[in-house]
Amino acid sequence: MRVYVPLTLPGLAEAHRTGELGAGPLVAYAVTPALREWYLSDDIEELEYAALSRAALASLRLLAADAQAPRRRVVVALDVPDGAATADPDRGLDPAALGEVRVTGPLALAKAAAVHVDAEDAEADVAAAARALEAADGGDDDAQFVVDGAEDHELLWFATQEVPNLVGLGG
Numbered sequence: 001m002r003v004y005v006p007l008t009l010p011g012l013a014e015a016h017r018t019g020e021l022g023a024g025p026l027v028a029y030a031v032t033p034a035l036r037e038w039y040l041s042d043d044i045e046e047l048e049y050a051a052l053s054r055a056a057l058a059s060l061r062l063l064a065a066d067a068q069a070p071r072r073r074v075v076v077a078l079d080v081p082d083g084a085a086t087a088d089p090d091r092g093l094d095p096a097a098l099g100e101v102r103v104t105g106p107l108a109l110a111k112a113a114a115v116h117v118d119a120e121d122a123e124a125d126v127a128a129a130a131r132a133l134e135a136a137d138g139g140d141d142d143a144q145f146v147v148d149g150a151e152d153h154e155l156l157w158f159a160t161q162e163v164p165n166l167v168g169l170g171g
Helices: 009-016 033-038 043-063 120-137 140-149 160-166
Strands: 002-007 028-029 076-078 100-103 112-117 156-158
Touching: 002 009, 002 100, 009 043, 009 076, 009 112, 009 160, 028 043, 033 043, 043 120, 043 140, 076 120, 112 160, 120 140, 156 160
Parallel strands: none
Antiparallel strands: 002 028, 002 076, 028 100, 076 112, 112 156
16 A cells, blocks of 8 residues: 655654654554545546545644744655554544655655655745644634645655755765
8 A cells, every 4th residue: 555654844854864754653644544535536546546635734824833844845755554544533624634644664765666756946835835724724714725735835756865955965
């Protein structure tokens, strides 16, 4: 099963330093039955893109909680055994939890399929979205428009060999 783990650049730097995304259980996003039902598609690529988008929103939430982190969303995509990722049945229909899974065990960064990160030109919109997130969650339509502005930026794809450059460790 492909899962998408939301991070920040400091979180990615820590994963690079330790070799692991965390000891688990970690919150990640995947193609779950609830996501399939919500998205109304049988195209696996579209469904995986929807899960990636959900993880990007979760990364934005991490940025909103960490004012020191660079204003770029980060999502690590990796494959885990089917039983390693489980959806919470009590939150399955909660719109905020669509695609959310818990992944057990440590996840090795070396096992990642790819890393997705915002381009530099997204930073201003991502920063504005992080500031507007709380108001958007409270139902403010103007704030939601600002959050949606960050979602207009496609995350760039990077191979795992590029992680040192992403975190400023390589040259």
